[in-house]
Amino acid sequence: MESSSAPFADLAGAAPPAAGASPLQRPLASLVRRTPVTVAPEAPLRQALALMNEARIGSIVVCDPGSGKPLGVFTLRDLLVRVALDSCNLDQAVGQVMSRGELVTLRGDDTSYQAGLAMARYGVHRVLVVDAAGRLAGVVSQGDLFALERAGVSEISGAIRAARDLEDLRQAAAETRRLAGAMLDQGIGAEPLTHFISTLNDLIGIRIIELAAADFDLPATPWCWLAFGSEGRYEQTLSTDQDNGLIFDAGGANAAEVESLRQRFLPFAQAVNDKLDACGFPLCQGKVMASNPELCLSLQEWQGKFAHWLHAALPQALLNATIYFDFRPLYGADHLAGALRGWLLDRVAGASLFLRFMAENALRVRPPLGLLRDFADDSRDFPRTIDLKGSGVRPFVDAARILALAAGVGQTSTVARLRGAAEKMRLGGEDVAAIIEAFHFLQLLRLRNQRGAGPTRPANRIDPSAMNGLDRAILKEALKQARKLQGRLRLDYSL
Numbered sequence: 210m211e212s213s214s215a216p217f218a219d220l221a222g223a224a225p226p227a228a229g230a231s232p233l234q235r236p237l238a239s240l241v242r243r244t245p246v247t248v249a250p251e252a253p254l255r256q257a258l259a260l261m262n263e264a265r266i267g268s269i270v271v272c273d274p275g276s277g278k279p280l281g282v283f284t285l286r287d288l289l290v291r292v293a294l295d296s297c298n299l300d301q302a303v304g305q306v307m308s309r310g311e312l313v314t315l316r317g318d319d320t321s322y323q324a325g326l327a328m329a330r331y332g333v334h335r336v337l338v339v340d341a342a343g344r345l346a347g348v349v350s351q352g353d354l355f356a357l358e359r360a361g362v363s364e365i366s367g368a369i370r371a372a373r374d375l376e377d378l379r380q381a382a383a384e385t386r387r388l389a390g391a392m393l394d395q396g397i398g399a400e401p402l403t404h405f406i407s408t409l410n411d412l413i414g415i416r417i418i419e420l421a422a423a424d425f426d427l428p429a430t431p432w433c434w435l436a437f438g439s440e441g442r443y444e445q446t447l448s449t450d451q452d453n454g455l456i457f458d459a460g461g462a463n464a465a466e467v468e469s470l471r472q473r474f475l476p477f478a479q480a481v482n483d484k485l486d487a488c489g490f491p492l493c494q495g496k497v498m499a500s501n502p503e504l505c506l507s508l509q510e511w512q513g514k515f516a517h518w519l520h521a522a523l524p525q526a527l528l529n530a531t532i533y534f535d536f537r538p539l540y541g542a543d544h545l546a547g548a549l550r551g552w553l554l555d556r557v558a559g560a561s562l563f564l565r566f567m568a569e570n571a572l573r574v575r576p577p578l579g580l581l582r583d584f585a586d587d588s589r590d591f592p593r594t595i596d597l598k599g600s601g602v603r604p605f606v607d608a609a610r611i612l613a614l615a616a617g618v619g620q621t622s623t624v625a626r627l628r629g630a631a632e633k634m635r636l637g638g639e640d641v642a643a644i645i646e647a648f649h650f651l652q653l654l655r656l657r658n659q660r661g662a663g664p665t666r667p668a669n670r671i672d673p674s675a676m677n678g679l680d681r682a683i684l685k686e687a688l689k690q691a692r693k694l695q696g697r698l699r700l701d702y703s704l
Contacts, residue, residue, distance in 0.1 A: 235320065236317060236318050236321075237321065237324055237336070237338050238317035238318065238347075240349045241338055241348075243347075244347075245337075245347050245348050246260055246264045247269065247271070247279075247345060248269055248272070249271070249274045250273070250302060250307070252302065252304075253300050253302065253303070254283075254301055255299040257269050258288070258299070267285050268282055268284040268348075270337060270345055272345050276344065277345055279314060279337050279339065280304065280309075280312070281304070281309045281311070283303050283306065284311065287306055311333055313335075313337065315339070316339060317339075317340060317346060322408065322443065324336045325354045325408065326408055329366035329408070330366075330412060332370055334351045335349065335351065336348075336349050365381065365385060368381050369413055369416050370416065372416050372420075375488070378416060381488075382413050382489045383489070389406050390660055393447075394660075399652035399653035399656060400624065400649055402653075403444050404443055406446065411436075411539060414485065414540070415539065415540050417481055417484045421484060422477065425477040425480070428457070430457055430460070431458040431542035432474065433539075434454075434481070434540040434541055435456055435538060435546060436453055436537050436539045437532050437536050438452035438535060440539075441535040442535050442622045444606075444623065444652070446655055447659040447668075451482060451490050451493045452497045452532065453499050454498070454501075454505065454533075455474055455499040455505045455506070456506060456508055457470060457505075457506075457507055458545060467510070471502060471505050475505055478498070482498045497532060508545055508549060514533075515533075515553055519563050520560075524570075530567060531606075534553065534610060534614070536550075536621070551619075553614075557614045557615075558617060565704075567611050568698040571604070574600055574603050574604055575600065575604075576689075576692050577595040577601070578685070578692065583673065583681070584673045584685070584688075593672050593674060594667075595671060595673060596669055596670055597651055597654055597658065597669045598655060598669035601654075602655065604691040604694065604695055605623055605627075605647070608694045608695060609626040609627045610626065611698060612630035612634065612697075613630050616629065617633070623648060627641055627644060628645075643690055644690045644694050647688075647691065648690075650683055
């Protein structure tokens with residue numbers, strides 16, 4: 210038996226999750242409880258079963274004895290289907306009867322959310338945690354992800370994976386919204402609920418991409434579907450439109466060849482956008498969609514676009530940064546998104562003037578706190594109301610983005626950015642915890658408001674005078690936290 214004790218030791222020494230951190234954002238390294246039980250592929254099946262019995266486990270990972278990299282998984286179901294019902298030969302090599310389809314690997318710094326999404330997408334009950342060299346470091350099972358299980362992802366994800374046409378996915382999307390509403394009524398918090406919505410919306414999007422890709426003769430070059438905006442931050446609510454793009458590897462192709470690749474991707478992207486629209490994700494009025502030729506780009510073109518914004522520092526460039534810098538991979542060759550993220554973090558670290566302009570732009574949005582009254586309304590069409598998204602949540606999102614970019618933090622969610630920046634920039638732990646609680650409260654108010662939104666009740670506007678006294682008081686304190694966070698930007702950039 211090969212034991213990967215060294216990489217396990219590396220993971221065991223990983224920093225614990227921040228106090229109050231959602232289980233969905235905990236790194237997988239923190240969930241690894243024991244050294245993984247492994248076996249070499251040439252080991253007799255009898256030996257593998259003895260090890261499983263001794264450790265009282267239902268599966269064992271088959272690893273290369275030299276590199277420590279996982280090759281497959283042997284489960285009790287494999288024992289039944291491939292051994293007991295076949296030859297019942299316990300002396301054959303375990304590598305001959307292991308399952309490669311169970312081999313889903315993630316890194317130790319990936320999150321529980323990503324593990325739950327991978328399990329739901331591939332229909333497996335465990336993920337293998339590997340270190341930077343690809344060596345097995347641990348196993349995280351579905352039971353370890355109690356938060357995602359409790360949220361009900363497993364109950365609906367199977368229907369999404371099994372969807373064969375658009376109607377199946379429309380029903381799954383409607384069920385997702387219904388279930389999210391029921392969870393909101395039951396008092397589920399904002400963070401797990403927005404992650405729940407994002408998880409199932411991700412799965413719907415992934416399945417739509419899979420079905421659409423089968424209808425097109427796509428280029429053989431690697432490509433990746435990107436999520437922007439609230440989807441890129443894992444912060445989708447009950448009311449959300451599309452924000453997406455596409456990145457592809459053009460290698461050393463010339464301009465004409467790159468354009469030819471783009472033209473082959475665009476009809477596919479349009480089909481995906483249309484199917485998402487049919488499933489309840491409206492087309493973006495600003496055309497922030499992969500079917501827009503300006504957002505269906507090679508890696509080099511995305512780098513050029515970002516570089517232009519970093520050096521131009523014009524109002525439109527700043528607005529673009531607030532949307533597109535929150536990107537993450539949804540489907541395909543995610544190493545392309547990783548390369549773009551690494552490139553961006555390297556360049557933005559030296560773009561102090563751009564960050565200062567971003568901070569200055571962010572400070573133009575003031576939390577709606579009044580001088581004489583508790584709250585200041587900002588709409589003639591909807592008097593006595595405040596915009597929970599535009600002037601409530603946005604100051605948190607904008608400040609977290611700037612702090613994360615300045616600190617070289619690669620995460621995209623607002624909460625993960627705040628925690629990552631707090632660790633690197635030595636922000637007060639209690640202060641950050643209060644800011645995060647305030648952000649979650651505003652998100653919860655948005656979700657509640659969207660539940661009953663209609664023509665006369667906008668999805669993100671709320672009348673504080675119609676709230677109960679306790680919620681109104683907490684709302685005021687939450688907005689004060691937004692003002693406090695903006696104060697940090699003023700201090701950092703002398704504004």
